[in-house]
Amino acid sequence: MCAMSQQVQYAELFKDIEYKLTNIDDYAWGEELYEFPLIVYIKNRSTIPNYGRVCQESVEVGLITINPHAEGMIEVVPAMYWPTNKNIYIKDDVFNKYWRHLKKSVAIGIENNPEYCQEHGIETPEDIVNLRILKTPDKEPYVSYHGKIKFKTKEKIEPKGTSLKRARQSKLDNPKNIFFYSSNRDGSRQVHDKECEVLDSIPDDKFSGSNEVPDGYILCKKCKRKLLIRMGCYPNSKQIPMCGSFFHKHRVATTEIEQMIDKGITFHVDDMSVMTINGIEDTWQIRAVGEEVSLWHNNYVKVSDTERYITDGFHDQKCPGSMTNMIHYIEGYTWKKHLAAEERKKLRAEEEARIAVVAGERRTHWYYRLIDRIKDLLKRVK
Ligand SMILES: [Zn+2]
Structure with a gap:
């Protein structure tokens, strides 16, 4: 189905004004414009890229359109045509004045030349309009519904990848997060320490962090020890290397550390001679002299057969054996x-x-x- 050509429909009216068109070199009907990019420029022609050449080589054209309210109904829109690149240049205020009608003419051309337009991705009249000269770093021009050029302030749109990367980093930096994992539950369902190399394989959009192990997830074998030590020192992550060395030196297995964490026991090391352990109710110290360790228990004062209060200092608990033995002792001790x-x-x-x-x-x-x-x-x- 074809739209009625304005060139045909208004041929008679055009004849009445054609003789007056002495100030232009050529004219084109709006419905013919689908083939010609319409470049909008501002202020003066110097804003046109290569304007020296464009001005020298281009011709003044009139774009013919129909305005039912205008005298004689025919309007001639002033513009410039550069044959070299087949672009038509139109000033912004001219565009704003005439586009409302001109777009209808262009639409007829698009409708009547579907093959060409499809091939060139032209679906609406605005598709031939090029506003790139009007762009600024923070303003994006667009053609409004009423056919006028408007600007919207550009939001600082970051490429999606960048914002995801930033989100990932902020999860890593959030001190509340201890466990990192992929939200893809079809995957391995393991939580990792923030320094675990396995994290590199989790894509940014699936990267998650939490202060608890999500349901159905287990601790990664590779980073489990570090993760447990991190939990035991939480929130003082600077303690991790020293506590790690202390456990290592006195040959405490990962399963032992895991048991401590399960019982809610925490620890810290100020120097390699003593680890302070916050047990179930009491505070303990494992004091090391070389390879030898001894267990020290917080002092307390008994105030009745069943009551006591804890005071400053520690006494030797006389618990023999390895650090692991002592940890077992701590785990088993309650006042009751x-x-x-x-x-x-x-x-x-x-x-x-x-x-x-x-x-x-x-x-x-x-x-x-x-x-x-x-x-x-x-x-x-x-
Ligand atoms: Zn891991």
Whole structure:
């Protein structure tokens, strides 16, 4: 289906004004413009790239369009045509004045030349309009619905990749995040330490960080030890290397550190001679002299059979063995258990005292002495 050509429809009206077109070299009907890029320029022609040549070689053209409200209905839009690149140059204020009507003429041309327009990606009249001269670093020109050139302030649009990268870095920098992982649940579902090299394989758009292990995820084998030590020192990440060295020096296995973390135990090392461990209720120190370690327990004052308060300083707990033994001791210690052990010790002492009394009585009472003598006699008879 073809749109009615204005060139045909208004041929008679055009004839009436054609003789007046003495100030232009040539003219073109709006419906013919689909083939010619329309370059909008501002202020004066010097804003046109290569304007010296363009001005020298171009011709003044009139673009013919129909304005039903204008006298004689035909309007001649002044512009410039440069045959070298087949561009038409039009000043911004002229464009703003005439585009409303001119675009209708262009639309007819597009409709009547579908093959050419499809091939050149021209779907609407605005597709032939080129506003690049009007662009500024922070303003983007566009043709409004009413056919006028407007500007929108450019948001600082970053390429998508850059903003994702930034988001990734801010997750890494957020001190609350301990665990890093891919949000792709179809993948390996492992959480990593921020320094784990496996993180490099997680794409930016899937990169996630959290202060807890997400449901269904496990700790990565490669960075588990570091991750556990990070948790044990949290939030003081500067402690990690020193704590790592202390555990390493005294041969504490990763599974042991994991057990401590599971029980909510934390630790820190100020120098290689002592690691302070915040146990379940008490504070402990593992003091090292060379390879040897000893376990020290916070001092406390007992105020009743069941109550105490913790005071300054530490006492030697006299716990023998390796650092691992001491960690087990710390893990097993609570004040309640301590009291229960004391109670057992007391009962055992009482029982032993009772047995000693009975034995004493046996030696002194005549009745027992008589029985013992009879037993002796019987043994001899046998
Ligand atoms: Zn890892």
